Amino acid sequence: MVRTMPKGKKTALKAMRKPAAFGPDLNLAGFRRKARPWPACPISALPKEVTQKALEAGVKADEKGRAGMYFQVDYSVVLQTIRKTFEGKVDVMSTPEALEKYGWVKDYWWKIVDVSTDKYTALAELKWDKGVFIRVRKGQKVTLPLQACFFISKDGLNQNVHNLIVAEPHSEVQLITGCTTHRGVQSGLHVGVSEFYVGEGAKLTFTMVHNWAPNFDARPRAAALLEKDATFVSNYVCLRPVKSLQMYPVAYCRGANSRVSFNTILYGAKNSYLDVGSKVVLQGKGSRGEVIARAIASDNAQINARGLLVGEHEDSRAHLECRGLLLSDEAAIHAIPELLGKVEGTELSHEAAVGKIAEEQIQYLMARGFSESEAESLIIRGFMDVGIFGLPDALRDEIKRMIETTVVRAL
Amino acid sequence: MAILTIKDLTVKIAGKRVLNGVNLEVPEGETHVLLGPNGSGKTSLIMSILGFPSCRIISGKIKFNGTDITTMPIDKRTKLGIGVAFQNPPPIRGVKMGDVLRHLAKGEVDEIKLAGTTNIPVDFFNRDLNLGFSGGELKRSEVLQVLAQRPSFAIFDEPDSGVDVENLEVIGKAINEFLKGRSGLLITHLGHILRYVKADVAHVMFYGTVACSGEPTRILNQIMKQGYKWCERCPKVRRLR
Ligand SMILES: Nc1ncnc2c1ncn2[C@@H]1O[C@H](COP(=O)(O)OP(=O)(O)O)[C@@H](O)[C@H]1O
Ligand SMILES: [Mg+2]
Numbered sequence: 056m057v058r059t060m061p062k063g064k065k066t067a068l069k070a071m072r073k074p075a076a077f078g079p080d081l082n083l084a085g086f087r088r089k090a091r092p093w094p095a096c097p098i099s100a101l102p103k104e105v106t107q108k109a110l111e112a113g114v115k116a117d118e119k120g121r122a123g124m125y126f127q128v129d130y131s132v133v134l135q136t137i138r139k140t141f142e143g144k145v146d147v148m149s150t151p152e153a154l155e156k157y158g159w160v161k162d163y164w165w166k167i168v169d170v171s172t173d174k175y176t177a178l179a180e181l182k183w184d185k186g187v188f189i190r191v192r193k194g195q196k197v198t199l200p201l202q203a204c205f206f207i208s209k210d211g212l213n214q215n216v217h218n219l220i221v222a223e224p225h226s227e228v229q230l231i232t233g234c235t236t237h238r239g240v241q242s243g244l245h246v247g248v249s250e251f252y253v254g255e256g257a258k259l260t261f262t263m264v265h266n267w268a269p270n271f272d273a274r275p276r277a278a279a280l281l282e283k284d285a286t287f288v289s290n291y292v293c294l295r296p297v298k299s300l301q302m303y304p305v306a307y308c309r310g311a312n313s314r315v316s317f318n319t320i321l322y323g324a325k326n327s328y329l330d331v332g333s334k335v336v337l338q339g340k341g342s343r344g345e346v347i348a349r350a351i352a353s354d355n356a357q358i359n360a361r362g363l364l365v366g367e368h369e370d371s372r373a374h375l376e377c378r379g380l381l382l383s384d385e386a387a388i389h390a391i392p393e394l395l396g397k398v399e400g401t402e403l404s405h406e407a408a409v410g411k412i413a414e415e416q417i418q419y420l421m422a423r424g425f426s427e428s429e430a431e432s433l434i435i436r437g438f439m440d441v442g443i444f445g446l447p448d449a450l451r452d453e454i455k456r457m458i459e460t461t462v463v464r465a466l
Numbered sequence: 467m468a469i470l471t472i473k474d475l476t477v478k479i480a481g482k483r484v485l486n487g488v489n490l491e492v493p494e495g496e497t498h499v500l501l502g503p504n505g506s507g508k509t510s511l512i513m514s515i516l517g518f519p520s521c522r523i524i525s526g527k528i529k530f531n532g533t534d535i536t537t538m539p540i541d542k543r544t545k546l547g548i549g550v551a552f553q554n555p556p557p558i559r560g561v562k563m564g565d566v567l568r569h570l571a572k573g574e575v576d577e578i579k580l581a582g583t584t585n586i587p588v589d590f591f592n593r594d595l596n597l598g599f600s601g602g603e604l605k606r607s608e609v610l611q612v613l614a615q616r617p618s619f620a621i622f623d624e625p626d627s628g629v630d631v632e633n634l635e636v637i638g639k640a641i642n643e644f645l646k647g648r649s650g651l652l653i654t655h656l657g658h659i660l661r662y663v664k665a666d667v668a669h670v671m672f673y674g675t676v677a678c679s680g681e682p683t684r685i686l687n688q689i690m691k692q693g694y695k696w697c698e699r700c701p702k703v704r705r706l707r
Contacts, residue, residue, distance in 0.1 A: 378559075415556050418518055421540040422550055423566055423611060437560025437594070 063180055067170050070177035077359070078301025078330045081272055083178060086213035086244045090129035093208070098126065098134055104238060105206060112233025113264040113292075113453055114204040120449070122199035122228075123147040125187040128206045129214060132185060144195040145228070146188065150219055153188035160188070163219055167250050167278035167307065175274040179215040179248045186216035186248070191226040191257075200229040200450070207236040207243050215246040220261070224254035224282070229447065234273070235266040242270040242298070251279035253287045255310065262290040262450060264457070267297040269325055275302040283310030283339065290444060292454055293329065294322040294461040303361060305334035308342035308371070318444040319348040320454070322462045323356030323386070332361025332391070337371035337401060344373030349439055351462065352379065352386035362392045366401025373402075379409035380438050432463050467532070469494045469619050469649045470515070475526030477514045484510040486674035486706075488526070492619075497650040499660065499682050502671030503694040508653045509553055511671070512623050516550055517543050530619070549617030551608035553624045553653075557597040563607065564591025570614040577614050583643075584610040585636045602633040609637055613644055620650045626659035638662025657686045670697055673706045 074080040098106065098116055105128070106116035115121060123137035125147050132149045146153070153160050170180050187203045207214055222228055234245060245267070253259045259279075267273055279287050287306055306315040317333035335344030350358045364373040379388035390407040412434050420430035439458045441451055470492040477485035484507050492498050502508050514521040515528060517540045528536045535543050567577040578588055584606045596604060605625050612620050625637050641652070642663045652663060660682060668682035670689075677697065678685070688696050697703050 413556065414519075416558050418540055419552070419556055419558070420561075420566070422516055422544055422552075423570060424541060424544045424615065425569065426541050427539070433561055433565070434558060437558060437562075440560035440594075 063165060063170050067177040067180035070171040071174050071181070073171070073173045073177070075173040075175060075274065075301060077303065077361075078274070079299050079328065081244060081299075083174065083213070083244070087209070087211045088182065088213055090209050090212055093128040093131035093133050095133055098124070101126075101133065105208070108235045108238065108266065109204045109206065109233055111457070112204070112235040112266045113231050113262070113457070114202050114233035120199060121202050122197050123201045125149070125203040126206070127185060127187070127204065127216065128208050129212060130184045138199070141197060144192050145197055145201065146190040147201060148188050150186040150188045150217055153219065160219065163221060163250060163252055167280050168248050168276050172276060175246045176248060176276050179217050179246050179276070182213070182215050183217055184215050186218040188219045189228070189230060190221040191223060191228045193223040194225045196227040197229070200231050202231045202233070205232070205234045205245065205247070207240055207245065209237070210240045211242050212240075213244045213246075216248070218247065218249040220249065220251045220259065222253045222257040222259040225256040226254065227258045229260040229450070230262070231450070232261070232263045233266070234263070236268050236271060240268050240271070242268070243272070245271070245273045247273075247275040247277070249275065249277040251277070251287065253279060253281045253285040255282040256284040257282075258286040260288040260290070260447070263292070265293040265297070265300065266295045267300070269296040270298045272298050273300045273302075275304070277302070277304035279304070279306040279315065281306060281308045281310055281313035281315060283312065285310055285313045287315045288318070289316070289333070290318045290446065291331070292320045292457065293331070294320070294457055296325040296327045297329070298326070299328040301330040303332040303334060305336060306344070307336045307338060308344060309338045310342070311339040312341040313339050314343045316345040317347070319360075320439060320441065320458070321348070321350040321358055321360070323350070323352045323358045324465065325354045325356065327356040329356070330359040330361070332359075332363065334363040334365070335373050336365045336367065337373055338367045340368055340370045342368060342371045346373070346375040347443065348377040350377070350379045350388050351382060351435065351438065352388050353382035353465070355383075355385045357386070358388045360388060360390045362405065363395065364393070364403045364405070365395045365397065366403050367397045369398045369400030371401045375405035377405070377407040378438070380435070381409065381411050428466065432466055435466065436463055467494050468492060468529075469531055470651070471529040472515070473527045473529075475514065475528065476524040477510060478522045478524055479510060479520055483524075484674055485514060488675055490669060490676055492649055492651060494649055495647070496666040497645050497652060497664065499657075499665040499668040500651060500653045500671060501655070501657065501668055501685065501689060504655065506671040507674040508671055509623055510674070512550060512621055512653065515621070516540055516548065544617075547618035548621070549612045549615045549619070550621045551605075551612045551623060551625055553627070555596045555604060555608055558595045559597060561595045562591065563593055563595050566595060567591065567611065567614050570611060575614060575616065580610055580613045584613065584640050585633075586610050601628045602630060605629050605637055606633065609640055613640065618648060620645065620648060621653070622650070623653045624655055626654055626656070634658055635662065657690065660686060672697060672703045675706060677703045677706060
């Protein structure tokens with residue numbers, strides 16, 4: 056008897072040797088695939104060194120102020136909870152569980168991220184280590200953020216998660232995801248496939264914070280599909296050193312008047328290699344996109360800040376703004392904005408600027424009584440001004456605090 | 467005693483000699499006016515007084531309240547009591563005007579009230595410093611910052627250039643009020659601001675040096691009537707050429 060393999064697996068196998076379009080090619084055999092299981096437990100029972108690192112990535116250890124939470128350590132789901140008031144309105148569970156529980160979930164699985172994209176998507180199919188499923192039911196406004204944490208506890212480990220987020224029509228939700236490692240972890244590989252479906256009139260705000268280790272590699276692969284009048288806000292924050300990080304999430308604004316904004320804050324320190332971009336594909340009438348990126352490179356860091364706006368509808372508009380700040384002579388920032396207009400009438404624009412802190416700005420502030428280092432911090436804090444992102448207050452303050460403790464303090 | 471004394475100051479910027487043996491003395495409690503055609507070195511002199519590193523001092527001395535400040539860093543000079551309203555302040559993205567004002571005011575003066583006297587709306591406090599400010603707003607914001615800083619010696623570099631009549635009056639009155647009981651140096655190209663600000667002595671700069679000094683109204687009237695051509699005919703200026 057010939058056993059047939061599912062189609063996805065076959066495609067994945069073929070893609071296993073396919074390097075990614077960008078970023079250094081990784082030897083997958085160099086990572087470990089064995090970790091001890093972690094028992095389920097309340098968050099309060101997790102070791103302090105786990106919750107502390109999670110907190111630094113924006114994940115709160117008490118459930119106050121959060122509508123629900125998902126916590127995965129290595130390959131184990133440690134916790135998945137939903138606050139009583141939101142029961143029946145929101146689902147939070149692991150993706151394998153969701154695929155089992157709801158027949159329709161497979162219709163969203165590997166639909167907007169192609170499994171054969173590269174060896175990392177292939178890996179996520181062939182060596183799949185769960186992930187979070189969130190579904191907000193029709194018309195439900197989840198007034199508190201949901202949070203998810205992906206934690207790596209073991210040095211050299213490879214973790215491949217596949218997340219699925221479905222915001223049903225006219226729902227509203229905020230999701231905060233923190234990805235981080237135990238402080239003993241030096242190296243490892245995290246692959247995160249995420250598919251976001253934002254239904255008609257729904258609003259999804261997704262914030263992802265990455266706090267990796269100096270010898271760690273990360274390859275997120277994400278896509279979002281927006282229906283009519285849908286809004287998707289994606290915020291990405293990476294302020295800690297990482298060996299290599301490469302991602303280029305895409306949002307398809309398929310529905311009329313759909314809106315996407317990508318906000319990215321990068322701080323590359325030490326020998327970090329960051330290749331991060333955002334793609335917007337404008338397909339619906341009246342669809343709008345906005346991409347804002349701020350990148351700081353210090354020490355020997357190398358940052359490629361990409362952006363691609365594709366206009367496929369004559370009534371569509373998008374803008375990309377990328378600013379890079381160099382804090383050392385050895386660091387480099389390469390801003391690569393691209394515009395692809397496929398029809399007449401689409402309005403695509405970009406502005407990009409990369410440079411060092413202007414001496415005249417420092418001197419001007421010194422003439423206002425700031426010391427040289429105060430002036431520098433003020434300018435860097437200003438450069439990382441998240442006020443322009445239009446975030447909810449609590450989240451804005453949290454990101455500000457992260458910038459304060461990592462970037463400004465590092466000066 | 468003189469609050470500011472400049473002796474034989476020669477300065478190069480980007481390899482070019484922009485100041486050529488400047489001598490200037492401002493006694494405590496006086497306001498002096500610095501006139502001169504475009505490019506004569508007025509702004510370069512201010513930047514040298516402040517200690518901008520681009521101004522390379524070739525020779526000469528700058529003394530403030532008896533202290534030699536010739537090689538002092540900018541922020542130290544500021545702390546001694548020098549404040550400047552710049553002619554062309556740089557925009558600084560993300561740095562909020564309100565934060566700078568509060569830093570200058572140190573809680574000792576009410577920056578909101580001061581904003582009122584310079585006609586700066588309070589919502590400007592949340593704006594990025596000098597970013598997208600109109601010409602008049604830039605000038606008013608510079609004056610406001612000096613008012614909040616309260617230096618014992620205030621320098622205003624062309625606060626009247628490119629400013630409409632209403633703004634001129636606001637700025638002029640604010641500066642005049644502020645300078646009462648203080649010392650200052652007021653740079654003006656055409657002297658408009660002197661309608662509102664009382665000055666004790668005027669100096670005219672030419673070719674990077676102070677060519678003549680005298681009674682403000684007399685000098686200004688001549689310049690108003692005949693332009694800087696009047697000065698060019700002056701033997702002192704001709705010798706400088
Ligand atoms: N950064 C610079 N590089 C080269 N030349 C400069 C620079 N700054 C000023 N200068 C020159 O110095 C001279 C004096 O300029 P400035 O002090 O600004 O004159 P003013 O303020 O009287 O109009 C001008 O010839 C100007 O071009
Ligand atoms: Mg000038």
